[in-house]
Amino acid sequence: MMVQTNTTWMGLSLRNPLVASASPLTRKVEGAKRLADAGVGAIVMYSLFEEQFLHESKEFDHFLSRATHAHPEALDYFPDLGNYNLGPDEYLKHLEQVVKSVDVPVVGSLNGCTKGGWTEWAKRIEEAGAQALELNVYQVASDPDITSGTLEEKLGDLVVDVASRVKIPVSVKLSPFFTSLPNLAWRITLAGAKGVTLFNRFLQPDLDPDQLAVVPQATLSSSDDLRLPLRWTAILAGRVPAQIALSGGVHNAKDFVKAVMAGAQVVQVASELLQNGPQRAREIVDGAVAWMTEKEYDSFDQMRGSMSQAKVAEPWLFERAHYMKALSSLDDRFV
Amino acid sequence: MSSDSGSKQMLTVDATEAVAMVAHKTNEVIAIYPITPSTPMGEFSDQWSAQNKPNIWGTVPLVIELQSEGGAAGAVHGSLQTGSLTTTFTASQGLLLMIPNMYKIAGELTSTVFHVSARALAAQGLSIYGDHQDVMAVRQTGWAMLCSNSVQEAHDFALISQAATLESRIPFVHFFDGFRTSHEVNKILPLGEEEMRAMVPAELVAGHRRRGLSSEHPFIRGTAQNPDVYFQGRESSNAMYNATPAIVQKAMDSFASLTGRSYKLYEYFGAPDAERVVVIMGSAVETVQETVKALNANGEKVGVLAVRLFRPFDASSFVAAIPATATKVAVLDRTKEPGSSGEPLFMDVVVAANEMGRKFDLVCGGRYGLSSKEFTPAMAKAVFDNLNAASPKVEFTVGIHDDLTHLSLDFDSSFNTEDPKSVRCLFYGVGSDGTVGANKNSIKIIGEETDNHAQGYFFYDSKKSGGLTVSHLRFGPNPIRAPYLIEQANFVACHAESFLEKVEMLKNAAPGAVFLLNTIWNKDQIWDKLPREVQEQIISKKLRFYVIDAYQVAKDTGMGNRTNTVMQTCFFAISGVLEKAEAIAQIKKAIKKTYGKRGEAVVQQNFNAVDQSVENLFEVSYPGQVTADHSRPDAVPASAPEFVRNVIGKMIAFDGDNLPVSAMPVDGTYPSGTTMYEKRNFALEIPEWDPSICIQCAKCSLVCPHAVIRVKLNKSEDLTAAPTEFKHVPAKFFKEFPGHDFSLQVSPEDCTGCGLCVEACPARDKTNSARRAINMTPVQPLLEKEKVNWDYFLGLPEMDRTLVNPSNVKNSQILQPLFEFSGACAGCGETPYIKLVTQMFGDRMHVANATGCSSIYGGNLPTTPYASNKDGRGPAWSNSLFEDNAEFGLGMRLALDKQEEYARELVKKFSDVLGDDLVTAILTAEQKTEKGLAAQRERIAILKGKLAGDASPAGKDMLELADLLVRRSVWIVGGDGWAYDIGYGGLDHVLASGRNVNVLVLDTEVYSNTGGQASKSTPTGAVAKFAANGKGFPKKDMGLIAMAYGYVYVARIAMGANDAHTVKVLQEAEAYDGPSLILAYSHCIAHGFPIHKGLDQQKLAVQSGHWPLYRYNPEIALAGGNGFQLDSKDPSVELEKYVYNETRYKMLQAQDKARAELLLGQAKQGIAARWNHLQYLASQGKAVG
Secondary structure, rough: OOOOOEEEEOOOOOOOOOEEEHHHHHHHHHHHHHHHHHHOEEEEEEEEEEEHHHHHHHHHHHHHHHHOOOOOOOOOOOOOOOOOOOOOHHHHHHHHHHHHHOOOOOOEEEEOOOHHHHHOOOOOOHOOOOEEEEEEEOOOOOOOOOOHHHHHHHHHHHHHHHHHHHOOOEEEEOOOOOHHHHHHHHHHHOOOOEEEEOOOOOOEEEEEOOOEEEEOOOOOOOOHHHHHHHHHHHHHHOOOOOOEEEOOOOOOHHHHHHHHHHHHEEEEOOOHHHHHHHHHHHHHHHHHHHHHHHOOOOOOHHHHHOHHHHHHHHHHHHHHHHHHHHHHHHHHHHH | OOOOOOOOOOOOEEHHHHHHHHHHHOOEEEEOOOOOOOHHHHHHHHHHHOOOOOOOOOOOOOOEEOOHHHHHHHHHHHHHHHHOOEEEEEOHHHHHHHHHHHHHHHOOOOOOOEEEEEOOOOOOOOOOOOOOOHHHOOOOOOEEEEOOOOOOOOOHHHHHHHHHHHHHHHEEEEEEEEOOOOOEEEEEOOOOHHHHHHHHHHHHHHHHHHHOOOOOOOOOOOOOOOOOOHHHHOOOOHHHHHHHHHHHHHHHHHHHHHHHHOOEEEEEEEEOOOOOOEEEOHHHHHHHHHHHHHHHHOOEEEEEEEEOOOOOOOOOHHHHHHOOOEEEEEEEEOOOOOOOOHHHHHHHHHHHHHHHHOOOOOEEEEEOOOOHOOOOOOHHHHHHHHHHOOOOOOOEEEOOOOOOOOOOOOOOOOOOOOOOOOOOEEEEHHHHHHHHHHHHHHHHHHHHOOOOOEEEEEEEEOOOOOOEEEEEEEOOOOOOOOOOOOOOOOEEOOOHHHHHHOOOHHHHHEEEEEEEEEEEOOOHHHOOOOOOHHHHHHHHOEEEOOOOOOEHHHHOOOOOOOOHHHHHHHHHHHHOOOOOHHHHHHHHHHHHHHHHHHHHHHHHHHHHHHHHHHHEEEOOOOOOOOOOOOOOOOOOOOOOOHHHHHHEEEEEEOOOOHHHHHHHOOOOOOOOOOHHOOOOOOEEEEEEEEEOOOOOOHHHHHHOOOOOOEEEEEEEEHOOOOOOOOEEEEOOOOOOOOEEEEEEEEEHHHOOOOOHHHOOOOEOOOOOEEOOOOEEEOOHHHHHHHHHHHHHHHHOOOOOOOHHOOOOHHHHHOOOOOOOOOOOOOOOOOOOHHHHHHHHHHHHHEEEEEEEEHHHHHHOOOOOOOOOOOOOOOOOOOOOOOOHHHHHHHHHHHHHHHHHHHHHHHHHHHHHHHHHHHHHHHHOOOOOOOHHHHHHHHHHHHHHHHOOOOOOHHHHHHHHHHHHHOOOEEEEEEEHHHHHHHHHHHHHHHOOOOOOOOEEEOOOOOOOOOOOOOOOOOOOOOOOEEEOOOOOOOOOHHHHHOOOOOOOOOEEEEOOOOHHHHHHHHHHHHHHHEEEEEEEEOOOOOOHOOHHEEEEEEEEHHOOOOOOOOOOOOHHHHHOOEEEEEOOOOOOOOOOOOOOOOHHHHHHHHHHHHHHHHHHHHHHHHHHHHHHHHHHHHHHEEEEO
């Protein structure tokens, strides 16, 4: 019997639950097409970073204006032709093209930095044709005066703002560093989000002791990284109404299967596709289907959540006891 | 001229834009080259073509930049001869370079118009400002010359001359006053395409095209002619010239019927029964017209005749235009022809009157307005008064005080003719604060959004950092035709408080005027901070005094140091020019228009600044008497030499206009090293040294563009009187100088605050990695003590050069720089190289400097940076022209070589007196080391002692030339515009000559001085003016070209990538007894990146392979080795990481991503190919180095 691969995500029909996560692969229409051709169920666009385009815009203005009208021989230093592709227009145009060029749902991704920016650009992304929106709320809390409660409240407010202004479904991509993730996920759902994406991948800056410099580094994930989102997917699955998109550490068919079993509605993949090419999407899906065929699963929907915390024989293994056991296994190895 | 036909259609533009609008619409090919003040006309044309704006026939004109004005003229000539409507724009020396082609174009009766923003010529000094010396130098070429007197006329005459040239077949120079008209912003009625089409009929265009060369119907033009026919040929076109004035008048009449604006070839204004008449040309016509109106209103009978068509001079029309009642005529020329019987217009008037049998009782000729010297109604009145004087001056000058030949007319400066309905405003800004840009916006707001007329004119000083700008704005219900500076302002704004101490700005405030000051002090504190002179003016003139801390508002609203929007808002809020709410709405509209295309964030930021401004604006209540405890300081210290105090000091204080003729050096010779007397005090932060972290590498000193960071090594006994806060520590990193202390001192008053030094510092605090051995610190708490320390530091002994091996960076920095405190931009990438050269060779150095940035910061008055050491030795510097610098430097070398040769011959002649040992020692002296040079100087001192008193001709010559026996170092310095483009032919020849010259090319990859036009050094993908869509082909490889000679020392250096390499190259190049070419990567504000990161960008340029470092040393090649050495490693950084830090590249990404990617790919290919080639060269034979 054939495995049914099709599924849904926040109301969208997907041919399978493997979703290309936000990554540079979508910077070109060609890249998005290759993803679609490789059989992904949906594509999340690379993020529109409001802070970045605000910065670029101001920087551009600064250098076009600097030292102008200061010397009689050089009233300015650049030909000012106007019509610059600054700000979000280029992103939105590109998104529109991607939507037209692929036959799978395209999800916009937004990282805002101002209250007005989040809602304005969310609407513009919707107008550009995105069928859903992922809010990339990545932030590093560094101010000791701001409590976790305040941060979470702001996040809730933000989701209300955005979700109430767009008609397309919204998923919130979270970082793993919230104290009570289930509670937060619940509140986000109440605020209007249809989904949560677990998790955002941090830029982890490195230090160069020779140069005494901070070195921003983006590293790709490995299968080892899967365990963090896997655990939280398993804990949240069935406990919050939001649909879960698992993201981070899925590199092969086995990872994919595990993510769905933990309860992921869809599974997002980026590092593997960046490292080994978009065609890996098809290989992962095909591999999962082969495994499911062998194990006689009917569909992803059937398999989904079958190993969530609520549905495993030893649910406590996802919680503190699991930690204890891991430590003791380490002890065993080093004795 | 007729009156306006409704303000709705009007534009507020300057004449460069007004002229370019017509030229671009009515031509097919435009060949350009940048030269002030004509540059913007070429820039507009290039920009419009890049934006695909078509001409009146629907096709986009082809715009091309040439390598020089001579080249542009050649290209224009070729294009014209092939039947295309072709034009160019130029001025000054540029026009002179076109002269040979102009004779050809006229001789061949070719229709074209050259639009010239008339400018002074370089004589005793260069001047970028306006007069008629350049156009007068082409009056003999056979071109018609049409002069416009205002922005509107410049716009209109651009079309009239185009029409007239097509009909007459005589080429036209259309000219207008540089800066005064070219850069004045005024309200004009623009011409529409229909009017242009009507004036440029298709049949005349077709005729022009048919006269072009074509292989379909060949003919030959440009033959060589023999004595039998040349003369007759030259006379054959007389009839065409005779017909031209009528053709021009016909064109003017047609124009009048189309537009309602009528003009005459020679247009009289004034009393119909005038007795006295002034004849004049250019913007000053309007000044005299105003004066005439005022004088006639007082019962006088005077008039002015405006000369519009200067060539062909139509004696009949000219004389007919002068009222029959006129008996006395004064002719004013804006030019100078030394030794002539009179200036050209004067001579023409005399001849015309004679020809036409018109008798006058008196015809006198005067000069005025050279180099944009002010010409005011008061001066015009003096000219009329002279005509009535009992003993009038027949030859005179006006506007200056000539106390030598007493030609100047006295004038009463209180006479003025300002329209009482006009509002006159003065704004004193600092170059980088955006004041001028905001004022141009204000003029547009008032000119285009209201029924008012508006005029703006802008003064800039010559400094490229921290310079003063003064905006002169007039607004009013009547058309404004006052082409002179404002002397009675209703509104005075000082945008930079420090100028209150330097400029007497309130002398131009009218009684009851508004005075707005940007200050860090609040309304209750400010009064006590003002100098006595300012308080006196405020009280005596009963000024309404307002303050705002625009720096704070700008900072709080994210505007950085650009206070323009804040100050503009305050101006509208209190000047009363517009109703406040309306004004704010209009400012915001203008902001949206100006900045909208740069993103909404920029717009919002400016909006925010507008909203915050009014809230922070306060009126100051002040007492009725002066309470100040200080006066405005003298411009230069009392200890300065007399000439500096009496002459240069006045220029520094912006009072140079009042210097008499006798104060001027007669031949343009000025003392060196005068920047030390001009303390500019404009850095808000300066570097502070922390000796506990310092590793004494002196990289901060090396990179300091203004030589304000110095290091010295001194023995401890020299330091016993050090001020308590003077920092010095054992020189533990200078092992060869035991017992010495190391001091590093900053000149707080000369620093520009660029921050390059901090970025250069490799040492870090072990407990705080952000802190270095040198850190930027607010200037105020440091200023007074560091002034004391600096003075003390200067008095410390300089290092004995014979003890220093300058082969490494830190040693080079303990040598005294002889180039200091120039007016270069903060963070300049060129000046560190020049400074280093002066440290290494300055005391025996001759510099030939091409015109450009380096000649402006190197030689622009009032003060100049090339200095001398305690022995009085230092760089001897001169600037000839732009195009001839290599030859100029070669000439210096030839003179030195010849003088040295003669001196050596004389030494031999005097061997009896000198003794064989001394003669041999002198003639065979080793002079490649400082020890050798010092020893030679000692020998020469002995020689002079032995020959002292020898009065024989040979003895006198020997004494005069003896110093030539010390090896001199000739440096030919200039930018890439000179070396790659305009001066390339000469440079090539000089390199080929084999003579011992050192060519230092300060390569910014763009014409920096004229505002960022592409040169052949501009790299692939960079956006520059004249390459607005990104340069589509690679940078010329000057190094490889020069290397092909085999006997030229060639090197590419980048101080920020490898400073030791830079030092080594300079040493090798100087030591090589032949030509050397050094290409020095120079970061520049025209690249558009944070300038304090200049060294990082240099490093990335090298690491990405864009700027490989190498040396080719012919001495090694001659010795059988491989003279070529590649000094940088394989490219290790992606080109993107270098280029996309800079706006010049990022602009293209923002404009046209696909083209940016294409050109980036091409640039990468080019880098790879060149790298392979260089590696191949490096692999040939044995490298030695």
